[in-house]
Amino acid sequence: MNTAKATGGASEGAVRPLSGFHSLTAPDYDLDSTLSCGQAFRWHWIAESQAWIGVVGEQCVRLQTRLDRIEVESAPAAEDWAWLRRYLQTDLHIDSVLRSFPDDAPMRAAVSACRGLRLLRQDPWECLASFILSSTKQIVQIRRIIALLCERYGKSITVPAGWMPAHTFPSAARLAEVSETDLRQCKMGFRAKYLRGSALRVAKGDCELTGLGELPTDLARVELMRLPGVGRKVADCVLLFAYGRLEAFPMDVWMIRGLGQLYFPRRQVSLDRLRRFADTHFGPQGGFAQQYLFHYLRMEAKVPKL
DNA sequence: TACCAGGAGAGCG
DNA sequence: CGCTCTCATGGT
Numbered sequence: 443m444n445t446a447k448a449t450g451g452a453s454e455g456a457v458r459p460l461s462g463f464h465s466l467t468a469p470d471y472d473l474d475s476t477l478s479c480g481q482a483f484r485w486h487w488i489a490e491s492q493a494w495i496g497v498v499g500e501q502c503v504r505l506q507t508r509l510d511r512i513e514v515e516s517a518p519a520a521e522d523w524a525w526l527r528r529y530l531q532t533d534l535h536i537d538s539v540l541r542s543f544p545d546d547a548p549m550r551a552a553v554s555a556c557r558g559l560r561l562l563r564q565d566p567w568e569c570l571a572s573f574i575l576s577s578t579k580q581i582v583q584i585r586r587i588i589a590l591l592c593e594r595y596g597k598s599i600t601v602p603a604g605w606m607p608a609h610t611f612p613s614a615a616r617l618a619e620v621s622e623t624d625l626r627q628c629k630m631g632f633r634a635k636y637l638r639g640s641a642l643r644v645a646k647g648d649c650e651l652t653g654l655g656e657l658p659t660d661l662a663r664v665e666l667m668r669l670p671g672v673g674r675k676v677a678d679c680v681l682l683f684a685y686g687r688l689e690a691f692p693m694d695v696w697m698i699r700g701l702g703q704l705y706f707p708r709r710q711v712s713l714d715r716l717r718r719f720a721d722t723h724f725g726p727q728g729g730f731a732q733q734y735l736f737h738y739l740r741m742e743a744k745v746p747k748l
Numbered sequence: 749t750a751c752c753a754g755g756a757g758a759g760c761g
Numbered sequence: 762c763g764c765t766c767t768c769a770t771g772g773t
Contacts, residue, residue: 576755577753577754582772584754631769632768633755694754736754
């Protein structure tokens with residue numbers, strides 16, 4: 443199971459980095475859509491090896507799709523792999539989710555564009571910080587900001603030879619001790635004040651991210667929105683991508699335009715009305731439908747793949 | 749050049 | 762409450 447092997451070149455007396463291999467059962471799983479759809483910002487597509495490389499917690503992970511499985515190499519080697527199955531949500535059967543979607547033309551088009559897309563289960567702090575940094579930024583820029591942040595303030599991960607240098611996502615406590623000026627050097631602009639403010643409060647225990655998992659969605663949303671830089675949309679992203687609250691339906695510019703275009707082609711609909719439409723129309727797993735629509739809209743717009 | 753980007757918050761009437 | 766403006770920075 444945890445077949446660890448030494449990788450890396452025959453270099454001078456340095457300790458050889460160990461990586462572990464594993465294989466996950468993942469039927470009807472669209473890894474490409476899942477990792478490129480804009481819910482997580484740290485995955486890189488390596489064309490030469492046809493693989494995705496990213497960081498999950500303290501592990502640097504390389505993923506490849508083979509038939510109905512996902513082949514994994516992880517550094518350092520892992521004892522068990524429950525953390526990765528949880529992150530990728532490979533045990534979730536997508537059929538019942540897809541069946542819960544409304545049977546209309548836009549939804550059918552979205553599902554056929556990325557059938558097998560999963561919602562990840564991300565670390566709450568990383569997800570929260572990432573979406574604080576996302577406001578009025580294009581996804582390519584968000585990725586760049588987060589890469590700089592991790593490079594400068596995350597912990598270095600020892601990886602096999604030939605892999606890109608990898609870093610963990612910096613903790614709230616770590617970022618709380620970074621000045622706003624230094625944060626701005628990561629190209630995040632006015633978001634630096636928000637990120638620092640939220641890091642301070644999370645590090646102080648003023649907002650218990652772990653405890654939010656115990657609260658009903660409405661109360662958890664209220665708590666998240668008490669943090670600086672966290673409004674309704676960012677809170678919903680965190681609820682959906684980190685806490686698995688499938689009823690959360692993030693309303694961003696893509697969805698406002700897309701829902702208007704797809705469902706109300708010839709009249710102007712207010713944001714509040716659009717939100718109520720989404721709540722009733724897409725059902726208790728509306729967040730899943732939202733991500734399918736979001737990815738579908740971005741693909742239609744020919745947004746460059748990562 | 750002008751406009752926009754997975755928004756939020758403050759300042760208005 | 763609902764509207765408008767600003768906030769950095771980079772891409773098209």
